[in-house]
Amino acid sequence: MNVIRAVGRVWLIPVTLVIWEIATRAAEQPFFPPPSATLARMGEMWLSGPATHLLLTDQALDDFGPSLARLFAGWALAAVIGVAAGIAIGCSPRLAGYLDPLIHLGRAVPPPLLVPFFLALLKLSTPAQLTTIVFGIIWPILLNTIDGTRTVDRQHLETARIFGFTTTERLTRVIIPAAMPKIFAGLRLALSLALILLIIAEILAGSGGLGYRLLTAQRTYLYTDMWGCLVVLGLLGYLLNSAFLLMERRVLAWHRNARQTT
Numbered sequence: 001m002n003v004i005r006a007v008g009r010v011w012l013i014p015v016t017l018v019i020w021e022i023a024t025r026a027a028e029q030p031f032f033p034p035p036s037a038t039l040a041r042m043g044e045m046w047l048s049g050p051a052t053h054l055l056l057t058d059q060a061l062d063d064f065g066p067s068l069a070r071l072f073a074g075w076a077l078a079a080v081i082g083v084a085a086g087i088a089i090g091c092s093p094r095l096a097g098y099l100d101p102l103i104h105l106g107r108a109v110p111p112p113l114l115v116p117f118f119l120a121l122l123k124l125s126t127p128a129q130l131t132t133i134v135f136g137i138i139w140p141i142l143l144n145t146i147d148g149t150r151t152v153d154r155q156h157l158e159t160a161r162i163f164g165f166t167t168t169e170r171l172t173r174v175i176i177p178a179a180m181p182k183i184f185a186g187l188r189l190a191l192s193l194a195l196i197l198l199i200i201a202e203i204l205a206g207s208g209g210l211g212y213r214l215l216t217a218q219r220t221y222l223y224t225d226m227w228g229c230l231v232v233l234g235l236l237g238y239l240l241n242s243a244f245l246l247m248e249r250r251v252l253a254w255h256r257n258a259r260q261t262t
Helices: 002-027 035-046 058-091 093-108 111-122 126-150 154-162 167-205 210-219 223-251 253-261
Strands: none
Touching: 002 035, 035 058, 035 223, 058 093, 058 126, 058 167, 058 210, 093 126, 111 126, 111 167, 126 167, 154 167, 167 210, 167 223, 210 223, 223 253
8 A cells, every 4th residue: 555655646746747738738828838848947047057066056046045044044043032932931830921912912913914014124134034034933833832841741840850850950851852742843834934934025025035036037027937936945845844854753753762662
C-alpha cells in the first residue's frame, strides 16, 4: 500500500503538468502561459548565471536574498519574543490575567490591515516589513507556548520540587522540554504565515524581493514572470515546511522515545 501511494505521489506532478500544458495551449490565453514557458522563463531569470555562482543570476540574488533575509529575521525575532513571553505568561497566572485580554485583542486583528500603518510609521523600509511579519506570526508561537507551559504534568513539577530543583532548573529541565512539541507546532505555523506576510509587505512596500518582482511582473503584463514567481513561492513554502518537519523530528526524537517507554 505504501509503495502504491508513493508511486501515485510521484506520478501526480507530471500528470498535472501535462494536463496544465494541454489546457493552457488549447485556451491560448496570455494570462495563463503553459508550464513549459513558465519553467523556461524561471531558468532564464534565476538559473542562467555562471557556474561559480551555482548558476544563480544577479536577478536571483536580488530577488531571493532580501526576501529570505527578511523572512528568517522576522521569524527568528518572533520566535524569541513569543517563546520567552509565552513561558513567562504560562508560568504566572497573575501575569496571564493581566495580559490575556490584550493577547486576544491583538490576535483578532488581521495582520494585513496593519501593513499600511506600519509602512506609514516606519516608512517604506525593511523595519516596516519586519514589524509586519513579527506582529502577524507571533500569535501562534505565543499561544502554543502558553498552552504547552500550562499543560506540563504537575507530577513532574512536584518531583522536581522534591529533588530540590531551583526555579531555573525546573524551567530548563522540566517545563521547556515538556512544552517543546507545542512550541514547535507554533513555530512551524508561524513560518508558513511569515512567507505570506513577507510577500504582502514587499508588494505594498515596493522595495525589492520576490513580492516586488511579482508586483512588477503583474504591472508590466509579464505574465510568464508572474507565474514563475508564484511557482517559486509555492516551492519555497513546501521546502521550508519540509525542512522544518525534518528538524522537528530530529530535535523531538527524544520526546517520542520517552512517550513510547512510559
